[in-house]
Amino acid sequence: MLSADGTFPVIVVARQHETPDVVSLELALPDGGELPRWTPGAHIDIEVGDAGVRQYSLCGDPQDRFRWRVGVLLERDGRGGSRYLHQQVAPGSTLTVSLPRNNFALDEGRTYIFVAGGIGITPILPMIAAAEDEGASWSLHYGGRTRQSMAYRDEVSVHGSRVSVLPQDECGLLPLGDILAGGDPSAQIYCCGPEPLLAAVESALGPAESRRLHLERFRPRTVGEDSGPDRDFTVKIVSTGATIRVGEDQSIVDALEDAGITVETSCREGTCASCETSVIEGEVCHRDSVLSAGEREQSASIMLCVSRARSDLLVLDL
Known part of the structure; x- marks a missing residue:
């Protein structure tokens, strides 16, 4: 099933407009078999034709091994x-997809606060179902430009008072x-949505509370001035001992x-x-949009596509 690059084909078996600008696609294997597990x-x-590759959150039921659902906002x-x-x-189209990856996993807890902005509701949907199954206490605060633009609104509204649907044109910005x-x-606290919302949530919480904040970004975060200028450094591969020089413009x-x-x-x-x-x-100069503040401080891992070294040498587990 898997190709050498870890991708495989799926068939679009259903398509539904959730709003004028959001469409749900349901995906299945061509032979109708079980899809890989996800959380x-x-x-x-x-893969999206000549545009390359895009990432989309799975927003269906993790227990359904035969169908995946994604929600796509028309940008x-x-x-x-x-x-x-x-x-x-x-329906009937073939798409090439990857195995699921999870950078926004739901930690075990007794209480959750979910904050979603626009299409950021998609990864939150299965989290709500999981919190329900665990018997956890939770609340959802869902913002969007207008009520009509907010996908899956009816799906979350069945949970009654635990859900606050707050369109900006009616209620203003989310009262974070x-x-x-x-x-x-x-x-x-789990939050997904546009960058201004994520930045506002980060600002509303003090550093001592940052460890309970989990963010999912659809676009790269703005890197602060403290990241410093690009500079040359050396990468060492621990498995072979090979060293590779990384230029300031690489x-x-x-370089690898x-x-x-x-x-x-x-x-x-x-x-x-x-x-x-x-x-x-x-020492790592983190420029990714995945690691939390605590994980960046620990520097146990690095995203090789954007992050760099502050030190002259960086030894990698490759």
Whole structure:
């Protein structure tokens, strides 16, 4: 089933418009067999014609081994990936996808606060189902431009008072101060949506609370000025002892590939984690959009497509 690059074909078996700009696609194997397992928060890569590869959160039922569901927002000013899925794909179409990856896994907890903005509701849907199955306490605060633009609104509204649907044109911006201050101080907070929402949630929580915050970004985060200028450094491969020089205008991935060392990559912008690699030694300048603040501080791993070294030598578990 899997090709050499870890991808495989699926058939679009159903398509449904959730809003004028959001379409659900249901995917199955061509032979009707069982799909790989996944957990809430997981995403897959989908090849989107000449636009390359895009990542989409799985938003169906993890217990359904025969169908996957993704929700695709039409980005009219985007790079063409969503336009391809909206305009070129119909039931019966074949797509090439990757195995699921999860950078936004749902930790075990007794209390959850879910915050979603727009299409950021997609990874939250299976999390709500999992929290229900666990008997956990949870709340969802779902914002969007208008009520009509908010996909899966009816699906979440069945949960009654635990769900707050807050369209911006009716309610203004999500009241993050009240949402975060009014909850259980030990609650795990899961947030997905546009960058201004994620930045606002990060700002609303103090550093001491950052460990209970989990974010999923669809686009690269803005790297702060403290990342410093690009500079040359050396990468050492622990399995062979080989050393590769990374130029100031090169990514680590590009330098490794120039040296004949293949690294699995997908987005090449620090959002998918396909190139995440363990760090044995060295100081990392993290520029990814996956690791939490605590994980960046620990520097146990690096996203080779965007992050760099602060030290002269970086020893990698390759």
